Amino acid sequence: MLLAYKLSYASERVTATAIEANEFPQLAQEMQVWAVPRIVVDGEPRWDGAVPEPEFLRRVLAT
Amino acid sequence: MALLRAEEETKVREWFAELEHPVELLVAIGPEETPLAGAGDVDFGAEMVRVCAGLAELGERLTCRVEDKPDGFPRFPAVSIRPDGRDAGVRYDGLPWGYELGSLVGAIVEAGRAESSLRPDSLATLAELDRNLALDVFVTPT
Numbered sequence: 001m002l003l004a005y006k007l008s009y010a011s012e013r014v015t016a017t018a019i020e021a022n023e024f025p026q027l028a029q030e031m032q033v034w035a036v037p038r039i040v041v042d043g044e045p046r047w048d049g050a051v052p053e054p055e056f057l058r059r060v061l062a063t
Numbered sequence: 064m065a066l067l068r069a070e071e072e073t074k075v076r077e078w079f080a081e082l083e084h085p086v087e088l089l090v091a092i093g094p095e096e097t098p099l100a101g102a103g104d105v106d107f108g109a110e111m112v113r114v115c116a117g118l119a120e121l122g123e124r125l126t127c128r129v130e131d132k133p134d135g136f137p138r139f140p141a142v143s144i145r146p147d148g149r150d151a152g153v154r155y156d157g158l159p160w161g162y163e164l165g166s167l168v169g170a171i172v173e174a175g176r177a178e179s180s181l182r183p184d185s186l187a188t189l190a191e192l193d194r195n196l197a198l199d200v201f202v203t204p205t
Contacts, residue, residue, distance in 0.1 A: 001163070001166040001169075001200045001202060002166055002169040002170065002173070004198040004200050005144075005153050005166075005169070005170045005173055006173055006179060006180060006181050007181070007185075007189065007196075007198065008151060008152045008153045008198070009146065009151055009153065009173055009174060009176075009179060010179040010181050010185075010186055010189050011189045011190075011192055011196075012151075012152075013189075013192050013194065013195050013196055014152065014189070014192070014195075014196045014197075014198065015152030015153070015154075015195075015196070015197050015198065016152065016153050016154075016198045016199075016200070017153075017154045017155070017156055017197075017198070017199050017200070018154070018155045018156065018157075018159075018163070018166060018200050018201075018202050019138070019156045019157060019199055019200070019201050019202070020155075020156060020157025020158060020159070020160075020163070020202060020203065020204070021201045021202065021203050022157075022203055022204070023095070023096065023107060023156075023157035023158065024096055024138055024156065024157060025096070025097075026096065027138075028201055031199070031201060033201045036201055036202050036203050037200050037201060037202050038200070038201040039198070039199075039200055040198070040199040040200070040201065041196065041197070041198060041199075042196065042197050043197065043199075053181065053182055053185055054182070054184070054185070057185050057188055057189075060196065060198060061188070061192070061196075
């Protein structure tokens, strides 16, 4: 989570929101959250689990 | 119940004492979605206020403000972590329990830095970003 926050603080183009899956079960279901952390980029579920900073950045920027 | 164990509180106070910018926690309360079974009778909004107000007591440069249904918050409760009171696009939706309290503390520390703690090559890549990017990270308290 912290990496996403750091990206947002470092760039005005990036927003980062942590969403507590148990409190928002409907949204969590829509985003097919079966494991955490689940990373969603621009509304599209992308991957589960923590990755190192270079890989995190590579993945979120991949189109 | 105390927010943090004594040794944790000491460490968090040290981190917050090093904030180079003031940081504001804007807590948004409003209508809440029905959580999954097992949440019991927790008043999530009240608990969010307690957590954020409690953290704000640990640092002179950290403040907490509560608003009812402010603009820009799709879910409640939530907290926006704002360097110098500015909306930097960083939010936590739901109650940061357990391990996730560490994420909120980490966000506060990062918000209070004069310089990003990202790697230089990451900052260089980000500087070339020519589109907006919305990152949502689903978490659970454990």
